[in-house]
Amino acid sequence: MFSLPRSPSPADAVNGQTKLFFVVGHPVGQVKAPVAFNAVFRQAGINALVVPLDLAPQDVLSTCRALLASPTTGGILVTVPYKKTLFELADVHGDDALAVGAVNALRRASDGQILGDLFDGAGFLGGLMAAGHDPHGRRVLVLGAGGAGSAIAAALARTSAAWIGLYDPTAGRADELTQQLRAQFPGGPEIEALDSPLAPCDCVVNATPLGMRAADPLPIDPARLAPETLVVDVIMEPALTPLLRQAAERGLATHPGRPMLDHQLPAYLEFFQLPHAAQLAHASLISRAADPVLS
Secondary structure (H helix, E strand, O other): OOOOOOOOOOOOOOOOOOOEEEEEOOOOOOOOOHHHHHHHHHHHHOOEEEEEEEEOOOOOOHHHHHHHHOOOOEEEEOOOOOOOOOHHHEEEHHHHHHOOOOOOOOOOOOOOOOOEEEHHHHHHHHHHHHOOOOOOOOOOEEEOOHHHHHHHHHHOOOOOOEEEEEEEEOOOOOHHHHHHHHHOOOOOEEEEEOOOOOOOOOOOEEEEOOOOOOOOOOOOHHHHHHOOOOOEOOOOOOOOOHHHHHHHHHOEEOOOOOHHHHHHHHHHHHHHHOHHHHHHHHHHHHHHHHOOOHH
16 A cells, blocks of 8 residues: 655754754753754755754863864854853854854854854844834843843844843843943943843843743742733743743733744854755745744
């Protein structure tokens, strides 16, 4: 009896010509990049595979340097907590990476130099706008001044947001980022470092890792937020974080983390010199915008 062949998994096609891309972090159980990238690779007919790689802090620089020395490695995607750590590995940085001193993508150029760039901010803003959440005139509180929080704050500083408040429990981190952004965007929104996550706002963005583990405390108590506040969480696993769940239970508008990845995917693929895959990823975003049922 004739039957359709099963859809191959990405690993089915792995061979000696396969380009490997690594998602480097600690932990990596929450990452969604392998699913998103491998789907585009299959659609584009590209012999490549994205795999997660958990690295301890003492090993991350040496391991990533060695991986990028191999012609089998197509590039490295960087997740928490190494976006600022791996900035120093790159010889040449994109503008967004330079703005905040962090990278979430690395590759080796033909001349041997390591290139690094950061797409979190553009992805965050693209996903936010596509969902109908324009930051214009908003008071936005960003929790976390690490790699993702820095990128998000920089992207917001390019908009017409009214105010950006930065909070990070690590002493001095929010102050340092505030000074960087004020210097780079002198005509932009008011930017303020905060000693507490409690400040008047109508949008709060969790850019910390709090929420990835069941035992994590909430990064902010939704009960302390005004009814009109939009609550955004960049964590992608779980998709419905404790923060988003409790905010929704209180009737607050929410926005999840996955759109940030989807909206930076085309830029990632262009950076990795895969223009056909980038075109497909961009076309997918347009299709979703035209037909919300696909989102």
